[in-house]
Amino acid sequence: MTTSLYDSSESLFLGFDLSTQQLKIIVTNEKLAALKTYNVEFDVLNKDVYGVHKGVIAIDNEEHKGAIVSPVFMWLDSLDQIFEDMKKDSFPFNKVAGVSGSCQQHGSVFWSKQAEAALAELQAKSTLTEQLKNAFTFKHSPNWQDHSTGKELAEFEKIIGADNLADISGSRAHYRFTGLQIRKLATRFNPAKYNATWRISLVSSFLASVLLGKVTTIEEADACGMNLYDIKAGDFNEDLLAIAAGVHPELDNVKKDSPEYVAGVTALREKLGKVRPISYESEGKISPYFVDRYGFNPECQVYSFTGDNLATIISLPLAPNDALISLGTSTTVLIITKNYNPSSQYHLFKHPTMPDHYMGMICYCNGSLAREKVRDEINEKYNVKDTKSWDKFNEILDKSHSFNNKLGIYFPLGEIVPNAAAQTKRSILTAENKIVDVELGEKNWVEDDDVSSIVESQTLSCRLRAGPMLSGSVKTTASTSPSPPPEGDDKQHLHHVYKDLVDKFGELYTDGKKQTYESVTARPNRCYYVGGASNNGSIIRKMGSILAPLNGNYKVEIPNACALGGAYKASWSYECEAKKEWIAYDKYINRLFEKSDGMEKFEAEDKWLDYFTGVGLLAKMESELKHN
Ligand code: XUL
Numbered sequence: 001m002t003t004s005l006y007d008s009s010e011s012l013f014l015g016f017d018l019s020t021q022q023l024k025i026i027v028t029n030e031k032l033a034a035l036k037t038y039n040v041e042f043d044v045l046n047k048d049v050y051g052v053h054k055g056v057i058a059i060d061n062e063e064h065k066g067a068i069v070s071p072v073f074m075w076l077d078s079l080d081q082i083f084e085d086m087k088k089d090s091f092p093f094n095k096v097a098g099v100s101g102s103c104q105q106h107g108s109v110f111w112s113k114q115a116e117a118a119l120a121e122l123q124a125k126s127t128l129t130e131q132l133k134n135a136f137t138f139k140h141s142p143n144w145q146d147h148s149t150g151k152e153l154a155e156f157e158k159i160i161g162a163d164n165l166a167d168i169s170g171s172r173a174h175y176r177f178t179g180l181q182i183r184k185l186a187t188r189f190n191p192a193k194y195n196a197t198w199r200i201s202l203v204s205s206f207l208a209s210v211l212l213g214k215v216t217t218i219e220e221a222d223a224c225g226m227n228l229y230d231i232k233a234g235d236f237n238e239d240l241l242a243i244a245a246g247v248h249p250e251l252d253n254v255k256k257d258s259p260e261y262v263a264g265v266t267a268l269r270e271k272l273g274k275v276r277p278i279s280y281e282s283e284g285k286i287s288p289y290f291v292d293r294y295g296f297n298p299e300c301q302v303y304s305f306t307g308d309n310l311a312t313i314i315s316l317p318l319a320p321n322d323a324l325i326s327l328g329t330s331t332t333v334l335i336i337t338k339n340y341n342p343s344s345q346y347h348l349f350k351h352p353t354m355p356d357h358y359m360g361m362i363c364y365c366n367g368s369l370a371r372e373k374v375r376d377e378i379n380e381k382y383n384v385k386d387t388k389s390w391d392k393f394n395e396i397l398d399k400s401h402s403f404n405n406k407l408g409i410y411f412p413l414g415e416i417v418p419n420a421a422a423q424t425k426r427s428i429l430t431a432e433n434k435i436v437d438v439e440l441g442e443k444n445w446v447e448d449d450d451v452s453s454i455v456e457s458q459t460l461s462c463r464l465r466a467g468p469m470l471s472g473s474v475k476t477t478a479s480t481s482p483s484p485p486p487e488g489d490d491k492q493h494l495h496h497v498y499k500d501l502v503d504k505f506g507e508l509y510t511d512g513k514k515q516t517y518e519s520v521t522a523r524p525n526r527c528y529y530v531g532g533a534s535n536n537g538s539i540i541r542k543m544g545s546i547l548a549p550l551n552g553n554y555k556v557e558i559p560n561a562c563a564l565g566g567a568y569k570a571s572w573s574y575e576c577e578a579k580k581e582w583i584a585y586d587k588y589i590n591r592l593f594e595k596s597d598g599m600e601k602f603e604a605e606d607k608w609l610d611y612f613t614g615v616g617l618l619a620k621m622e623s624e625l626k627h628n
Contacts, residue, residue: 005035006092013574015567016101017560018207019308020070020143021055023078025086026563030571032592037560038086040078042070050074056143064189066147066175069140072109072206076128079210083294093295098574099211099286100303101566102311103203105225106176110138110185111199111215119213124292128210137193141203142181151188152180155251156227156243162344163512169240170224170231170348170358178202178226179244182268187246200271202226204305211302213287217276221359222307224349231350232340234277241265278355279304280576280583303573306352309334309361311565314353315558317593319586321470321525325462325543327533331367333462335360335524337469345417345511346465353569353585360469362462364417368533370410370458374450381447393451394538400452402607403614405429406445407460408453409621417465418511420625426453427621429613433504435620455539459546460611460618464510466547470522494521497612505616509623520615523608524549528556528599537602544604546611557598 006012009029017024024039042055050071051057059067086093115135122131153173156165162172173180186194199215204222209215223229228244230237242248247264249256254264282301290296313324313334324334337358342348351357375393378384382392408426415422426445428436438445498517501508508515527549529540534555544553558564572588593599 004090004092006095009033009035009095011097011571011574012092012095013567013570014096014099014101015311015560015563015565015570016099016103016207016305017308017311017563017566018075018078018101018103018203019055019562020104020145023075023082024560024563025082026560026567027091028564028567028571030575032568032571032589032595034560034564034567034597036091037563038082038089038091040081040085042074042078045074045078045081056145057140059148064148066150068143068146068148070107070143072136072139072141073129073133075141075203075207076132076210079207080127080129083290087294093290094297096297096300098282098301098303098570099566100570100573101204101207101305102308102562103207103222103305104144105203105222105307105309106144106178106181107141107203108178108181109141109201109203109206110136110193110197111201112137112196113198115198115215119209119215119287122213122287122289124289128289132210137197138185138190141206142176142178144176146181147175149175149180149184152183155183156180156240159243159248159250160239165227165240166342166344166348168230168232168237169227170229170342171227171346172344173227179228179240182228182244183246186244187252191246195267197271199273202307204307208283208302208305211286211290212284213289214284215273216283216302216304217273219304219306219352220275220278221310221350221352222305223275225307225347228272229275231348234275236269236272236275238265241268244268276304278350278352280353280573282573282577301570301574301577303570305566306569307349308562310349310352310359311563311569312561313351313359313565314568314585314589315561315565316528316556316599317586317589317591318528319525320357322528323462323466323524323526323547323549324528324530325534326531327367327529327539328531329368331364331458331462333360333362333364333466335362335466335469339469341468343465343468343511343513345419346469348469353572358469360466362417362465364458364461365413365415366411367458370412371454371533371539373412374410374447374454377447378451390536390538394536396448396451397455397538397542400542401605402610403456404449404452405613405617406449406453407457407614407617407621408450409457409618409625410450410454414628417461418622418625419627420622421628423626425621425625426450427617429617435617452542455542456546456611456614457618459543460614461622462543463547463611464508464515464615464619466524467515467519467522468510468513470519470524497521497609501612501616504613505620508616508619510619515619520612523547526551526554528554530556530558530561541602541604544602545607546614548604548606548608552601553604555600555602
């Protein structure tokens with residue numbers, strides 16, 4: 001008898017990841033072991049039919065400038081294809097106890113009135129695409145890279161205001177957010193097709209719906225990427241629905257409470273369906289189509305699917321106040337928090353598995369590109385032959401142990417956070433506490449200063465913006481330090497530090513909001529570093545010394561984070577259902593620490609107090625930046 005990879009697993013779980021360029025499935029078991037992955041690339045799947053490039057179609061005509069879409073049928077074909085591949089690989093579908101997954105955020109799928117029956121009657125003998133060909137009103141789904149909704153963005157913000165919209169929905173208006181995309185379709189792209197739409201899903205609830213054979217509810221965490229959902233009220237916001245539906249009194253010449261207004265808002269509410277609060281409960285059993293065609297166990301449960309960034313945070317043992325810092329082309333910071341402290345400069349979503357928790361997301365444009373420019377400048381100065389080498393940059397960075405009252409802001413691209421034009425700004429804080437702007441080559445500022453400055457300013461920006469999201473933590477030393485001072489002394493000391501800071505710089509504002517004692521003195525619990533630059537030990541050690549988390553810095557390598565998050569969500573839900581109780585997700589996922597696959601703790605000096613001056617200097621420099 002041949003032994004299989006799956007013999008020692010009691011139950012299997014599938015984590016889907018429907019991203020921009022591919023559909024991936026990861027197979028895990030009840031012990032959270034990742035056993036195998038499968039994937040289908042959209043650019044090679046039915047190339048002649050879909051003709052996508054990097055998974056999307058860019059439409060560049062006058063009317064829809066900046067539109068970027070994905071074919072819905074391509075996703076359906078990829079689902080049949082991936083299961084076909086797994087079947088060929090003798091995958092034991094009958095052992096799958098539960099599925100969940102992660103999907104690109106913000107995209108929407110528009111179901112027609114024929115969808116309900118078509119989904120319910122799927123037959124194993126033909127494909128999803130053949131049987132669902134009349135199930136959609138729009139055959140394309142707007143992609144998160146879409147920029148065609150400038151008009152709608154202006155309209156949402158004119159009526160609601162950026163900060164107010166962030167207060168209600170967790171984010172100010174963004175081109176890609178679903179509410180703006182819906183308004184575009186409903187008012188200018190194709191009102192007839194919008195009106196003919198029976199239901200609207202996000203990409204996450206679309207995939208869950210296909211697997212269930214019925215249209216399911218929108219998942220609450222992913223709903224926070226729509227600019228429509230009132231997070232505190234736990235319901236769609238009527239004003240925002242009216243804008244999206246094209247019946248807003250101030251925009252669409254429709255009287256409030258007129259039949260047209262009521263019908264417009266009610267129709268959109270019905271299309272979106274109810275949002276179910278965060279839950280571990282199953283949405284139902286897998287559709288007989290997948291049982292008959294691929295051999296799934298008819299008892300296999302489908303748990304709600306969520307957005308990809310949300311799935312990423314549940315792929316790691318993240319606890320409240322932890323931060324995940326992704327150092328790619330752009331820098332993205334994800335924070336787990338209990339504080340609902342919205343800002344127009346970042347996003348807040350509900351946490352997908354921990355009720356009363358949120359995920360904060362800060363997206364910077366300028367990440368590795370800006371650091372590489374400084375590296376190139378250094379390599380040129382020192383005639384380093386290998387122009388892409390980080391050795392000299394790191395050697396200089398390793399020598400900088402504390403803040404030297406010099407700071408630079410490096411934005412080769414216009415920046416979102418803070419909202420500013422492309423520029424470079426270098427400043428020195430004098431002994432008299434004056435901030436003096438300098439150019440490279442002036443007042444002792446040499447190329448070497450740019451090395452520490454860029455890592456410092458990028459990290460201080462995260463520290464400043466993470467502060468309001470974190471729950472106040474008043475400790476001056478990390479718990480790993482040899483002798484942490486007692487709480488009382490700690491508090492007193494911090495009050496002095498804070499007072500010094502305000503004496504030096506005055507009150508601090510970030511993105512128009514006042515920083516408080518609590519926000520400036522909040523420290524993250526743990527920091528996790530992922531993505532390209534997390535492989536540079538000098539950079540992450542420096543970042544770790546400035547952010548100085550209370551319980552350690554970790555470098556992590558998780559190539560399938562989104563899919564894994566989906567699979568863990570499925571196995572956690574399954575275990576909660578079996579025990580009939582809510583298992584705290586952070587406790588459940590903590591067993592990953594025991595395995596520590598791809599997770600490596602590293603030591604960094606604790607320079608948290610030392611960098612208070614840097615915090616003040618950066619806040620002041622940011623207030624002087626040029627805008628477009
Ligand atoms: C997040 C966003 C992207 C997509 C990528 O707001 O737009 O990260 O989710 O799939």
